[in-house]
Amino acid sequence: xxxxxxxWLIALSAVAIHLSIGSAYAYSVxxxxxxxxxxxxxxxxxxxxxxxxxxxGVSAAFFGPFVEKKGPRKAALxxxxxxxxxxxxxxxxxxxxxxxxxxxxxxxxxxxGLGLGYISxxxxxxxxFPDRRGLATGMAVFGFGAGALxxxxxxxxxxxxxxxxxTFFILGATFFILMVSGALYIAKPPVDWKPKTMLEKEEKQxxxxxxxxxxxxxxxAVKTKRFWMLWVMMxxxxxxxxxxxxVASPMAQEKVGMTAIAAASMVGIMGLFNGxxxxxxxxxxxxxxxxxxxxIFFSIQLVAFLILPTISNVLLFQAxxxxxxxxxxxxxxxxxxxxxxxxxxxxxxxxHGLLLTSWSMxxxxxxxxxSFVREATNSYNLTFYIFAGLxxxxxxxxxxxxxxxxxxxxxxxxxxxxxxxx
Numbered sequence: 001x002x003x004x005x006x007x008w009l010i011a012l013s014a015v016a017i018h019l020s021i022g023s024a025y026a027y028s029v030x031x032x033x034x035x036x037x038x039x040x041x042x043x044x045x046x047x048x049x050x051x052x053x054x055x056x057g058v059s060a061a062f063f064g065p066f067v068e069k070k071g072p073r074k075a076a077l078x079x080x081x082x083x084x085x086x087x088x089x090x091x092x093x094x095x096x097x098x099x100x101x102x103x104x105x106x107x108x109x110x111x112x113g114l115g116l117g118y119i120s121x122x123x124x125x126x127x128x129f130p131d132r133r134g135l136a137t138g139m140a141v142f143g144f145g146a147g148a149l150x151x152x153x154x155x156x157x158x159x160x161x162x163x164x165x166x167t168f169f170i171l172g173a174t175f176f177i178l179m180v181s182g183a184l185y186i187a188k189p190p191v192d193w194k195p196k197t198m199l200e201k202e203e204k205q206x207x208x209x210x211x212x213x214x215x216x217x218x219x220x221a222v223k224t225k226r227f228w229m230l231w232v233m234m235x236x237x238x239x240x241x242x243x244x245x246x247v248a249s250p251m252a253q254e255k256v257g258m259t260a261i262a263a264a265s266m267v268g269i270m271g272l273f274n275g276x277x278x279x280x281x282x283x284x285x286x287x288x289x290x291x292x293x294x295x296i297f298f299s300i301q302l303v304a305f306l307i308l309p310t311i312s313n314v315l316l317f318q319a320x321x322x323x324x325x326x327x328x329x330x331x332x333x334x335x336x337x338x339x340x341x342x343x344x345x346x347x348x349x350x351x352h353g354l355l356l357t358s359w360s361m362x363x364x365x366x367x368x369x370x371s372f373v374r375e376a377t378n379s380y381n382l383t384f385y386i387f388a389g390l391x392x393x394x395x396x397x398x399x400x401x402x403x404x405x406x407x408x409x410x411x412x413x414x415x416x417x418x419x420x421x422x
Contacts, residue, residue: 005187007128007195014121014140016182017076020175021083021117022147024052024110025271029155033164038097048090048107050363053242055111056118057360063116064218064353072124075349076183079117084176086110091168117179118144119356121186122336123349128189131198133337134290138282141333146275149268213408215344221351226342226408229401233294234335235358235365236394240301240387241328243366244321245270251380256317266318273322274329281330282337290338291402297327298395305388309381342405 027049034045067075089105122137129136151171158167221227244251248270249263258266285293304320311317339351373383 004190005185007189010128010186011125011136011139013182013185014125015143017079017117017121017179017186018140018143019147019150020179020182021079021114022144023151023155023171023175024049024114025145025148026151026155027052029152029159030164033159034094037164038094038099040099044099048103050367051103051107052086052111052114053363054360055108056114057357057363059112059115060119060353060356060359061115062353063112064119064347064350067116067120067123067349067353068347071188072120072186072349073183075116075120076186077180079113079120080176080179080183081113083110083113083117083179084172086113087168087172087175091165091172094165094168115353115356119349119352121182123345123352124186124188126336126340126348127193127345129195131195132283132286133340134282134284134286134334135279137336138279138333141282141329141336142275142278144332145278145329146271149271149275152268152271212340212344213342213405213412215346216351218347218350218354221343221347222354224343226401226404227351227355229397229404230335230338230342231355231358232397233298233394233401234331234355235362236390237294237297237301237328237331238359238362239366239369239390240305241325241331241366242362243370243383243387244324245328246367247370247374247380248321252317252321255380256312256314258314266321269318270322270325273326277326277329278333280326282333285334285337290334290341291398291405293334294331294338295395295398295402297331298391298398300324301327302388302391302395305384305391309384 031042031045034040035042063075066078086105086109089109090102093099093101093105122140125136125140126133155167155171158170162170216224248267249260252258252263252266253260281293281297301324304324308317308320311320335355336348336352339348339355343351369386370380370383373386374380
């Protein structure tokens with residue numbers, strides 16, 4: 001009989017993979033050097049990141065069935081190959097001064113590695129932590145949010161000392177080793193496995209056992225109302241967060257008069273809240289419920305976005321931005337556990353991948369809307385009101401989600417009663 005793996009080491013392996021792909025959030029470090037050294041337009045350089053995020057969502061949906069069929073280890077190893085190839089290819093493109101090649105490797109190939117690397121460990125963690133789904137996925141996705149904190153200073157130092165191309169080569173090799181190390185330990189738990197503490201509680205009946213709402217395949221899940229309600233909620237939550245991330249520095253300078261250095265420091269701190277919010281909110285969802293957490297998300301964000309247009313105080317402005325960014329991260333971290341609650345773990349990776357198409361759409365819509373409004377009105381204020389309107393839609397959707405969950409639970413209970421009577 002094979003020795004059971006340590007689930008906390010499984011979690012650590014997932015963090016190693018997510019820290020690697022999370023380095024994508026440090027892309028802004030490359031923007032000015034690429035533009036100045038190669039003469040590429042700022043919009044052209046930024047396009048590579050947009051393409052990467054787009055391919056993240058699309059590939060997550062495409063590779064979802066692959067993760068379920070081949071398992072997390074093979075999926076994570078393929079993610080390591082794709083992501084590292086994207087970085088090394090980007091270095092080759094810089095050496096050749098080819099923008100098209102850069103967009104292909106960093107954007108498309110690297111983006112596919114991002115998508116596959118994002119979903120492959122998370123769906124496995126949910127199965128290893130049936131008692132603490134939120135905490136487990138929060139830890140892994142924290143790595144993605146915090147990856148930029150490590151990668152940013154390292155990449156900046158490497159660019160100065162060895163140049164842009166060599167920096168991509170070094171990062172590509174380093175992340176390949178780190179991702180492969182994590183991938184080699186990851187494995188699914190035995191079927192119907194539960195931790196000892198959970199089994200003891202069930203035997204003593206010290207607390208009611210939480211059951212998943214259903215056990216659905218990806219094809220069955222997309223036919224339910226709750227799948228599309230969750231898609232809308234994620235799309236709006238991501239759009240709000242990524243909009244702020246895309247313009248945080250210039251917005252802070254324009255709205256509350258922060259200096260460029262102070263605004264840059266704020267952006268760095270946003271990374272901490274992005275990562276920290278993933279653990280905090282996901283852990284909280286284990287106790288207060290996933291549906292309730294999302295309703296709280298949209299309530300807080302709505303209030304913040306109605307206040308932000310009128311704010312001139314630097315500290316209050318930053319506080320509200322940090323709260324919203326923590327919710328942005330918390331939405332990502334709570335999603336896999338919410339999927340498990342709603343649809344079970346039967347094909348969690350595939351369903352997770354399909355829902356991450358909302359990230360692809362939001363990654364384009366959020367930055368485009370804020371840029372268009374800023375150019376048209378010479379102000380960011382209207383943007384806050386537009387997204388406040390979207391947050392109202394998300395809040396209402398979250399209320400309907402809670403209602404739908406209660407209805408499904410009642411139907412499930414009635415079927416059990418009917419079966420017993422028969």
